[in-house]
Amino acid sequence: MSRETADKPVKIGISSCLLGAKVRFDGGHKKDDFLVHTFGRWVQWVPVCPEVEVGMGTPRESIRLVRDGDEVRLVAPKSGRDWTAEMRAYARRRVRELAHHDLDGYVLKKDSPSCGMERVKVYGGGMPTKSGRGLFAAELLAANPNLPVEEEGRLNDPRLRDNFVERVFAYRRVKELFAGRWTVGELVAFHTAHKLQLMAHSPAVYAELGRLVAAAKQLPQEEVRATYVGRFMAGLGTIATPRRHANVLLHILGYFKKVLDSEARAELLGLIEDYRRGLVPLIVPITLVRHHVRVHGIAYLAGQVYLDPHPKELMLRNHV
Secondary structure (H helix, E strand, O other): OOOOOOOOOEEEEEEHHHHOOOOOOOOOOOOOHHHHHHHHHHEEEEEEOHHHHOOOOOOOOOOEEEEEOOEEEEEEOOOOEEOHHHHHHHHHHHHHHHHOOOOOEEEEOOOOOOOOOOOEEEEOOOOOEEEEOOHHHHHHHHHOOOOOEEEOOHHHOHHHHHHHHHHHHHHHHHHHHHOOOOOHHHHHHHHHHOHHHHHHHOHHHHHHHHHHHHOHHHOOHHHHHHHHHHHHHHHHHOOOOHHHHHHHHHHHHHHHOOOOOHHHHHHHHHHHHHHHOOOOOOHHHHHHHHHHHHHHOOHHHHOOHHHOOOOHHHOHHHOO
8 A cells, every 4th residue: 555545535626527416517427437436546526516506507508618809708608698707706716615625636627618627619700719718727727826637538648647646646745744833854855755756757846946955944934835835746747758757767776786686687777678668668667666675675765755656556657
């Protein structure tokens, strides 16, 4: 069991229809099996349906984003009912309420004029363009710049799925670090444990945060906290590429210099190269690394989150 699964489940906001609630305009749902049956084992969901909660009812007339000059409005085209003001007021209120849940992430319904994160159709002035963002999603993202947010459609991409889940658990950890009183020593330990994880995503952000940690004693605590959390989450938001993963794995190989014979080193090096070339998934070299870490008792690597960023039962690294 990973270090995350031993604690309380992560708390994630979600568009209610993705859990199977029949709240769609046609009275249906969009239940997502991965979210409900696989990831859901580690999650406490906080379901939200802006359209029902704002008073539209189910079933209901469909709504769309419509461009009106420089503004995008939320309109029911059949009746002409304009929901813009009500949805914006609701969204502000609901997002404030969600802050009390201390969410670790959020999953939005793609293409929704209320919940879509990106590329939502905007009508008006000819052919619709995929240039909009749902009104509720816009408020959620503006109020929570560090919160891991994804659409369920994008989670069909294995790399985006792995990245989202990784960020959810990372966000939980960094919030726990700074909850209440904290010391610079605790920050140093946290940053050390996340070194390889950050290097796989953004070596530049890892170095930037290293400078912040080194100067932490001379800076106001609130400035350190806000800057570290913001840059930490931004760094992890950069998708880890096979090349960066391979570089991190080669860095790890250096820690085995004195404990592995030439044959064992060649085996691990070969798997790293196979991964870099796309011949095997990331889990293959990682599994061998974990074996050597355990057998040889390499404490520094055992403490690296990179080797255990999310529950292994999700098997996310089997597909990247």
